[in-house]
Amino acid sequence: MFKVRFRRSESEKAEEDKEHETTPFKPDPRSPLRPLKLNRRSASWSDTWLKNTTSLKNVVMAMHLGSPRESRLKPPQKTLVPELGNSDRTAQLSDQILLKILGKLPEMDRKPSSMVCKRWLSLQGRLVRSAKVKDWSFVESGRVISRFPNLTQVDLVPGSLISDRNSGILLNNCAFSVPVACSGHRVFEVDCDLVPGEVVDRGLSELGSGCPNLKKLVVIGASELGLLSVAEECPTLQELELHKCNDNLLRGIAACENLQVLKLVANVEGLYGSVVSDIGLTILAQGCTRLVKLELSGCEGSFDGIKAIGQCCQMLEELSFCDHRMDGGWLAALSYCENLKTLRFQSCKRIEVVPGPDEYLGACPALENLHLHKCQLRDKGSVRALFMVCAAAKEIVFQDCWGLDNDMFRLASICRRVTFLSLEGCSLLTTEGLESVILSWKELEGLRVVSCNGFVQIPNHISIKIALDLKKLLVDNSLLDVSQSDLEDNLFKIIEQRGYAEDYVKRYQMMTRFHHQRVPLVIIVCGTSSVGKSTIAAQISQRFNLPNVMQTDVVYELLRTSTDAPLASTPIWARNFSSSEELITEFCRECRVVRKGLAGDLKKALKDGKPIIIEGIHLDPNIFLMYEEKINSPDLNSSTNQHVSSEKGKAPASVSENKGETVKGPDPIVIPLVLNMAEFDHQALLEEWISSCTCSDRWQVQDTDRMISNVKTIQEYLHSFDSKGLTVLNLSAATFAQKLDWLHGYLLERIEQGMQSASSEKGQLV
Numbered sequence: 001m002f003k004v005r006f007r008r009s010e011s012e013k014a015e016e017d018k019e020h021e022t023t024p025f026k027p028d029p030r031s032p033l034r035p036l037k038l039n040r041r042s043a044s045w046s047d048t049w050l051k052n053t054t055s056l057k058n059v060v061m062a063m064h065l066g067s068p069r070e071s072r073l074k075p076p077q078k079t080l081v082p083e084l085g086n087s088d089r090t091a092q093l094s095d096q097i098l099l100k101i102l103g104k105l106p107e108m109d110r111k112p113s114s115m116v117c118k119r120w121l122s123l124q125g126r127l128v129r130s131a132k133v134k135d136w137s138f139v140e141s142g143r144v145i146s147r148f149p150n151l152t153q154v155d156l157v158p159g160s161l162i163s164d165r166n167s168g169i170l171l172n173n174c175a176f177s178v179p180v181a182c183s184g185h186r187v188f189e190v191d192c193d194l195v196p197g198e199v200v201d202r203g204l205s206e207l208g209s210g211c212p213n214l215k216k217l218v219v220i221g222a223s224e225l226g227l228l229s230v231a232e233e234c235p236t237l238q239e240l241e242l243h244k245c246n247d248n249l250l251r252g253i254a255a256c257e258n259l260q261v262l263k264l265v266a267n268v269e270g271l272y273g274s275v276v277s278d279i280g281l282t283i284l285a286q287g288c289t290r291l292v293k294l295e296l297s298g299c300e301g302s303f304d305g306i307k308a309i310g311q312c313c314q315m316l317e318e319l320s321f322c323d324h325r326m327d328g329g330w331l332a333a334l335s336y337c338e339n340l341k342t343l344r345f346q347s348c349k350r351i352e353v354v355p356g357p358d359e360y361l362g363a364c365p366a367l368e369n370l371h372l373h374k375c376q377l378r379d380k381g382s383v384r385a386l387f388m389v390c391a392a393a394k395e396i397v398f399q400d401c402w403g404l405d406n407d408m409f410r411l412a413s414i415c416r417r418v419t420f421l422s423l424e425g426c427s428l429l430t431t432e433g434l435e436s437v438i439l440s441w442k443e444l445e446g447l448r449v450v451s452c453n454g455f456v457q458i459p460n461h462i463s464i465k466i467a468l469d470l471k472k473l474l475v476d477n478s479l480l481d482v483s484q485s486d487l488e489d490n491l492f493k494i495i496e497q498r499g500y501a502e503d504y505v506k507r508y509q510m511m512t513r514f515h516h517q518r519v520p521l522v523i524i525v526c527g528t529s530s531v532g533k534s535t536i537a538a539q540i541s542q543r544f545n546l547p548n549v550m551q552t553d554v555v556y557e558l559l560r561t562s563t564d565a566p567l568a569s570t571p572i573w574a575r576n577f578s579s580s581e582e583l584i585t586e587f588c589r590e591c592r593v594v595r596k597g598l599a600g601d602l603k604k605a606l607k608d609g610k611p612i613i614i615e616g617i618h619l620d621p622n623i624f625l626m627y628e629e630k631i632n633s634p635d636l637n638s639s640t641n642q643h644v645s646s647e648k649g650k651a652p653a654s655v656s657e658n659k660g661e662t663v664k665g666p667d668p669i670v671i672p673l674v675l676n677m678a679e680f681d682h683q684a685l686l687e688e689w690i691s692s693c694t695c696s697d698r699w700q701v702q703d704t705d706r707m708i709s710n711v712k713t714i715q716e717y718l719h720s721f722d723s724k725g726l727t728v729l730n731l732s733a734a735t736f737a738q739k740l741d742w743l744h745g746y747l748l749e750r751i752e753q754g755m756q757s758a759s760s761e762k763g764q765l766v
Helices: 010-022 045-051 055-065 068-073 093-104 105-113 118-128 143-147 197-208 226-234 250-253 277-287 303-312 332-338 380-389 406-414 431-438 460-474 483-499 502-517 533-544 552-562 582-598 599-606 627-631 634-641 680-693 704-724 734-763
Strands: 128-130 154-155 169-173 177-178 216-220 237-245 261-265 293-296 317-322 342-346 369-373 395-399 420-424 447-452 521-526 550-553 612-616 669-679 727-731
Touching: 105 118, 105 550, 143 634, 169 277, 169 680, 197 216, 197 226, 216 599, 226 250, 237 369, 250 277, 261 277, 277 303, 332 380, 380 406, 483 502, 483 634, 502 734, 521 533, 521 734, 533 550, 533 612, 533 734, 550 552, 552 582, 552 612, 582 599, 582 704, 599 612, 669 680, 669 704, 669 734, 680 704, 704 727
Parallel strands: 128 154, 154 216, 216 237, 237 261, 261 293, 293 317, 317 342, 342 369, 369 395, 395 420, 420 447, 521 612, 521 669, 550 612, 669 727
Antiparallel strands: 169 177
16 A cells, blocks of 8 residues: 655745744634644645645646637637638749649640639630631731740731631632632632732731741731841741741741751642742752751742752652642652652642653652642543653652553553552552553552442442452462453452342443443432432432542532622522413523533533532422533533643644534433422421521521422422333432432433444444
């Protein structure tokens, strides 16, 4: 057992003694002895705590520290992070940190985030690097620089074009698209439709001073002074695209010391025209010696200009020509481009006029790629000269090149080092011509042939299996050297083994002859609104590989806005007529006007042997029923000959040298079709279509029943040609696929009849 003693402090003893001294003595009345002894009373706990002030202070302090009520009444202690409540917490972030955060957002989320506040809008503008200006006042007022101070790529072409924005027709170019002007006969007038040159120069000066880190610039209508101001302020400019370029403008390019990519657009047919000659090409060559990529579009020139580029621009690796107007003999100058690796031709009506002797052509020793897109390959001499200059090419690409037949493609055998060949849209080339060339290319590693010909009516997945079976047959039998006839025999056997009868083989052979002989084909798809004209035309185009599809609605609008043709802005089915006869009379009149607008394209299709599909509401079958008789008329032949292109010093190809008589080509195959639809389906589609047209700016729907009645009146007129032998195709939503297959077979029959008649006439002439 332990005993605990509490030791009193000296102060406590002194206070206790003092207390006893001051207290008077009182004897206990209960004691018998009075007074014998002092009776000292012990101190209580209350006396001890109340009199011991030091201990009491310690207890009170502890109670203060542990009291929850006191802690609530005390002011909150300050922390490192302030309590902002509903205020913007990003305000505490610096611009650099917030820019990094916004820069991590996806492109689709940056524009919505810029609408949060003005600060975010300003920071978002600092993240933009590329801008396409569509309003020139945005440049002239300086808002481009203030809004986007860190731009590196600027396109000023859309904002430099002034046109009638209320027009419903757009004139498209590879670089931009503009609405067609509605005044006068000219579609696009340069004098009033371009921003003045001095205004463009002022804008370039402000842009150069505000964007010193500019790397790419696209501009139209600039002058030498404007280009010099940009070159002085933007030393990092590496890519430049000049529209409506001329020789004087090219003097300012010499100041662009670091320019590596340059595109010159001198002449765009129908939009603007300017001249870039050998003088401008020489100035360009001497001023831009670091060029790596050069594209000349609509430029003139000759041997001297291309030679200067090859000698001065030693780093040039890619050279492109688009719709060039070079003089004869220029092709031989390509041999001076010693480091040229890629040569491109796009939309060129000719490659060379006068190639010259073979010994002067030379060759590009480092050339690897030769690409031709949408070019006309008509002259064997120029094509042969091109292949001689590009004899070292390893990759050759043909895409939608007109005139590339077997004889023309055999000239490619001059190139012996080809490792990859791509053919797309070359319908005149057969396997016989392909075989004669690729067998001579011992280093060929890849072959790409793209064709959309589905005219045989064999499904795509079955066609792929047939191709794989043919490949397996040739490999298993080691048939590496196969003639054209043997290849076709093996192909036809596999087709029959797959369950497709002899008719499919005959279709294949017939359509091959059709494309090879360039027989003109005109398919007319008539019908009112919402009967499926565009859908049927698209399906025919896809199945028969016929890319030329024209819509009469576009022709109607173009004639109405850009010519003096008597055509109303309100559609015919939305107007008021006193009788059905008046409606049909006006409909036939508008169809004749649209037919005149289609004359140029029809004549071109007949001359070149190109198939064409015409669809729309403004087609009167009565005009096309006697079309074949009109084709042989002297008036049409004489007008057609005016469109035949001829070379310098040579007569047109379709006119004989002595008598001037026309050389008659294959008779065209004209197939008019009238589409009809079940009344219930057509009624529902018309109501939906008319309701979607109520928001148009030009006219508003007021009487739906009257409009539907007008459409049905026109449809009854078109359907009446069924009694005259015209094919009327009744469509419905339930049987659309079956009707489409029937139409496919019907068109094949009509083409076959046309081919047979052409063969019989040819035999009679022989």
